[in-house]
Amino acid sequence: MSDWCFSAELGLTKPDAELYLSVAESIGAAPAEILYFDDVQRSVDAALHAGGTAHLWTSQPQGERCLRENGFVAEPSG
Incomplete structure:
Protein backbone atom coordinates (compact mmCIF):
# COMPACT_ATOMS: atom_id res chain seq x y z
CA MET A 1 0.00 0.00 0.00
CA VAL A 23 -8.73 10.01 -5.57
CA ALA A 24 -8.64 7.39 -8.32
CA GLU A 25 -7.53 9.92 -10.91
CA SER A 26 -4.86 11.42 -8.63
CA ILE A 27 -3.12 8.06 -8.26
CA GLY A 28 -3.76 6.80 -11.77
CA ALA A 29 -6.04 3.95 -10.78
CA ALA A 30 -9.55 2.83 -11.59
CA PRO A 31 -12.00 3.30 -8.71
CA ALA A 32 -12.42 -0.49 -8.47
CA GLU A 33 -8.70 -0.84 -7.71
CA ILE A 34 -9.02 1.23 -4.54
CA LEU A 35 -10.18 0.09 -1.14
CA TYR A 36 -11.92 2.84 0.81
CA PHE A 37 -12.61 2.74 4.54
CA ASP A 38 -14.95 5.03 6.39
CA ASP A 39 -16.80 4.94 9.69
CA VAL A 40 -19.94 6.49 8.17
CA GLN A 41 -22.16 4.22 6.07
CA ARG A 42 -23.30 6.95 3.66
CA SER A 43 -19.65 7.64 2.76
CA VAL A 44 -19.09 3.93 2.17
CA ASP A 45 -22.20 3.89 -0.03
CA ALA A 46 -20.92 6.89 -2.04
CA ALA A 47 -17.59 5.15 -2.68
CA LEU A 48 -19.42 2.03 -3.80
CA HIS A 49 -21.65 4.14 -6.08
CA ALA A 50 -18.50 5.68 -7.64
CA GLY A 51 -17.28 2.17 -8.49
CA GLY A 52 -14.85 1.64 -5.63
CA THR A 53 -14.51 -1.12 -3.10
CA ALA A 54 -15.50 0.24 0.29
CA HIS A 55 -16.01 -1.05 3.80
CA LEU A 56 -17.40 0.37 6.98
CA TRP A 57 -14.58 0.84 9.51
CA THR A 58 -15.52 -0.74 12.83
CA SER A 59 -12.18 -1.76 14.32
CA GLN A 60 -8.51 -2.26 13.53
CA PRO A 61 -8.80 -6.08 13.48
CA GLN A 62 -11.76 -5.83 11.10
CA GLY A 63 -9.81 -3.40 8.90
CA GLU A 64 -6.77 -5.68 8.80
CA ARG A 65 -8.99 -8.65 7.91
CA CYS A 66 -10.60 -6.63 5.12
CA LEU A 67 -7.19 -5.65 3.72
CA ARG A 68 -6.13 -9.31 3.66
CA GLU A 69 -9.41 -10.53 2.17
CA ASN A 70 -9.13 -7.98 -0.64
CA GLY A 71 -5.52 -8.84 -1.42
CA PHE A 72 -3.98 -5.58 -0.20
CA VAL A 73 -1.75 -7.33 2.36
CA ALA A 74 -0.55 -10.91 2.66
CA GLU A 75 -2.03 -13.36 5.10
CA PRO A 76 0.13 -13.67 8.21
CA SER A 77 2.41 -16.68 8.12
CA GLY A 78 2.80 -19.26 10.83
Whole structure:
Protein backbone atom coordinates (compact mmCIF):
# COMPACT_ATOMS: atom_id res chain seq x y z
CA MET A 1 0.00 0.00 0.00
CA SER A 2 1.67 3.19 -1.09
CA ASP A 3 -0.95 5.91 -1.49
CA TRP A 4 -3.03 7.62 1.15
CA CYS A 5 -5.54 10.37 0.42
CA PHE A 6 -7.47 12.57 2.80
CA SER A 7 -10.60 14.40 1.66
CA ALA A 8 -9.57 17.68 3.31
CA GLU A 9 -6.36 17.71 1.27
CA LEU A 10 -8.34 17.34 -1.97
CA GLY A 11 -10.77 20.14 -1.12
CA LEU A 12 -13.75 17.83 -1.42
CA THR A 13 -16.14 16.52 1.15
CA LYS A 14 -17.66 13.12 1.72
CA PRO A 15 -20.01 11.70 0.65
CA ASP A 16 -19.58 13.55 -2.69
CA ALA A 17 -18.92 10.84 -5.29
CA GLU A 18 -16.50 13.25 -7.02
CA LEU A 19 -14.12 12.74 -4.10
CA TYR A 20 -13.73 9.04 -4.84
CA LEU A 21 -13.28 9.65 -8.56
CA SER A 22 -10.70 12.37 -7.81
CA VAL A 23 -8.73 10.01 -5.57
CA ALA A 24 -8.64 7.39 -8.32
CA GLU A 25 -7.53 9.92 -10.91
CA SER A 26 -4.86 11.42 -8.63
CA ILE A 27 -3.12 8.06 -8.26
CA GLY A 28 -3.76 6.80 -11.77
CA ALA A 29 -6.04 3.95 -10.78
CA ALA A 30 -9.55 2.83 -11.59
CA PRO A 31 -12.00 3.30 -8.71
CA ALA A 32 -12.42 -0.49 -8.47
CA GLU A 33 -8.70 -0.84 -7.71
CA ILE A 34 -9.02 1.23 -4.54
CA LEU A 35 -10.18 0.09 -1.14
CA TYR A 36 -11.92 2.84 0.81
CA PHE A 37 -12.61 2.74 4.54
CA ASP A 38 -14.95 5.03 6.39
CA ASP A 39 -16.80 4.94 9.69
CA VAL A 40 -19.94 6.49 8.17
CA GLN A 41 -22.16 4.22 6.07
CA ARG A 42 -23.30 6.95 3.66
CA SER A 43 -19.65 7.64 2.76
CA VAL A 44 -19.09 3.93 2.17
CA ASP A 45 -22.20 3.89 -0.03
CA ALA A 46 -20.92 6.89 -2.04
CA ALA A 47 -17.59 5.15 -2.68
CA LEU A 48 -19.42 2.03 -3.80
CA HIS A 49 -21.65 4.14 -6.08
CA ALA A 50 -18.50 5.68 -7.64
CA GLY A 51 -17.28 2.17 -8.49
CA GLY A 52 -14.85 1.64 -5.63
CA THR A 53 -14.51 -1.12 -3.10
CA ALA A 54 -15.50 0.24 0.29
CA HIS A 55 -16.01 -1.05 3.80
CA LEU A 56 -17.40 0.37 6.98
CA TRP A 57 -14.58 0.84 9.51
CA THR A 58 -15.52 -0.74 12.83
CA SER A 59 -12.18 -1.76 14.32
CA GLN A 60 -8.51 -2.26 13.53
CA PRO A 61 -8.80 -6.08 13.48
CA GLN A 62 -11.76 -5.83 11.10
CA GLY A 63 -9.81 -3.40 8.90
CA GLU A 64 -6.77 -5.68 8.80
CA ARG A 65 -8.99 -8.65 7.91
CA CYS A 66 -10.60 -6.63 5.12
CA LEU A 67 -7.19 -5.65 3.72
CA ARG A 68 -6.13 -9.31 3.66
CA GLU A 69 -9.41 -10.53 2.17
CA ASN A 70 -9.13 -7.98 -0.64
CA GLY A 71 -5.52 -8.84 -1.42
CA PHE A 72 -3.98 -5.58 -0.20
CA VAL A 73 -1.75 -7.33 2.36
CA ALA A 74 -0.55 -10.91 2.66
CA GLU A 75 -2.03 -13.36 5.10
CA PRO A 76 0.13 -13.67 8.21
CA SER A 77 2.41 -16.68 8.12
CA GLY A 78 2.80 -19.26 10.83
